Amino acid sequence: MTVEEPYVVQPAAGVYAYVQPDGGWCLNNAGWISDGGSTLLVDTAATERRALALRAAVAAAGVPRPRTVVNTHHHGDHTYGNAAFTPGALIVGHDNARAEQLAAGHQLELIWPATDFGAIRITAPDLTYSDRLTLYVGDTEVRVIHPGVAHTTGDSVVWLPRQRVVFTGDLVFAGGTPFLAMGSLTGSLRALELLRTLGAETVVPGHGPLTDASAYDATARYLRYVAELARDGREKGLTPLEVARGADLGEFAAWRESERLVANLHRAYAELAGEPEGAPLDIMAVLRDMTVMNGGTPIRCHA
Numbered sequence: 001m002t003v004e005e006p007y008v009v010q011p012a013a014g015v016y017a018y019v020q021p022d023g024g025w026c027l028n029n030a031g032w033i034s035d036g037g038s039t040l041l042v043d044t045a046a047t048e049r050r051a052l053a054l055r056a057a058v059a060a061a062g063v064p065r066p067r068t069v070v071n072t073h074h075h076g077d078h079t080y081g082n083a084a085f086t087p088g089a090l091i092v093g094h095d096n097a098r099a100e101q102l103a104a105g106h107q108l109e110l111i112w113p114a115t116d117f118g119a120i121r122i123t124a125p126d127l128t129y130s131d132r133l134t135l136y137v138g139d140t141e142v143r144v145i146h147p148g149v150a151h152t153t154g155d156s157v158v159w160l161p162r163q164r165v166v167f168t169g170d171l172v173f174a175g176g177t178p179f180l181a182m183g184s185l186t187g188s189l190r191a192l193e194l195l196r197t198l199g200a201e202t203v204v205p206g207h208g209p210l211t212d213a214s215a216y217d218a219t220a221r222y223l224r225y226v227a228e229l230a231r232d233g234r235e236k237g238l239t240p241l242e243v244a245r246g247a248d249l250g251e252f253a254a255w256r257e258s259e260r261l262v263a264n265l266h267r268a269y270a271e272l273a274g275e276p277e278g279a280p281l282d283i284m285a286v287l288r289d290m291t292v293m294n295g296g297t298p299i300r301c302h303a
Contacts, residue, residue: 048118
């Protein structure tokens with residue numbers, strides 16, 4: 001299998017997106033904003049090797065080493081590389097993102113013990129916020145917005161109003177299946193409405209190639225499809241796995257990681273049962289069901 005190398009896209013002056021193909025499990029996007037005097041980084045990477053490659057890409061762009069890193073959520077593919085930029089950078093995230101990262105610890109190594117993550121030191125946010133935070137890189141305004149419970153309980157959107165560029169984190173997977181096991185289906189729909197109000201021209205998703213606001217519509221269609229499957233399946237007394245195995249994915253069949261459907265149904269079932277948005281699921285049960293959906297083969301970290 002040919003492994004594609006990460007690449008950099010510059011959607012606006014001083015704004016860089018770092019894309020890791022093909023955007024599957026553990027292959028997230030990052031990016032940075034720089035005025036030539038200071039640099040802010042959005043997310044890091046899943047392994048020590050990939051975090052160092054990201055650091056080298058920032059240096060190759062001819063900008064200073066980041067002194068601020070914003071984590072869009074706590075998952076290790078977006079945060080494990082934080083230590084590659086500290087000391088020297090302030091790590092910023094939502095209140096819940098810090099708590100979730102510390103609670104998760106080295107969770108990815110437990111899920112994917114065969115993956116070489118390297119020497120990972122869990123480095124949680126030093127500065128947290130609850131609703132909105134505004135940072136500046138020179139005269140570039142960077143708005144960090146909590147959309148509510150969506151992909152996780154501690155998501156952050158990074159919005160550049162002048163450049164009309166938004167880093168969505170894992171609220172959007174371009175060409176990939178959403179993953180709601182640690183968040184909320186209804187909350188994700190609300191988060192997409194928030195994203196629409198921003199009026200971004202360029203969308204940097206958490207995974208996959210750069211896109212535009214049409215990605216919100218495709219994601220919302222998928223989420224409504226999951227909600228409908230869950231309502232029908234629950235009424236029939238079927239388990240999430242039974243529903244997922246019998247589902248016709250239609251327009252979503254080509255999206256990466258289709259096995260996430262069963263995880264999303266677990267979340268939808270919990271919400272239909274009246275569980276709070278973001279209430280913990282039995283993640284090991286979710287992983288077992290995704291393994292079944294993946295043809296009996298455990299899901300693989302591609303990093």
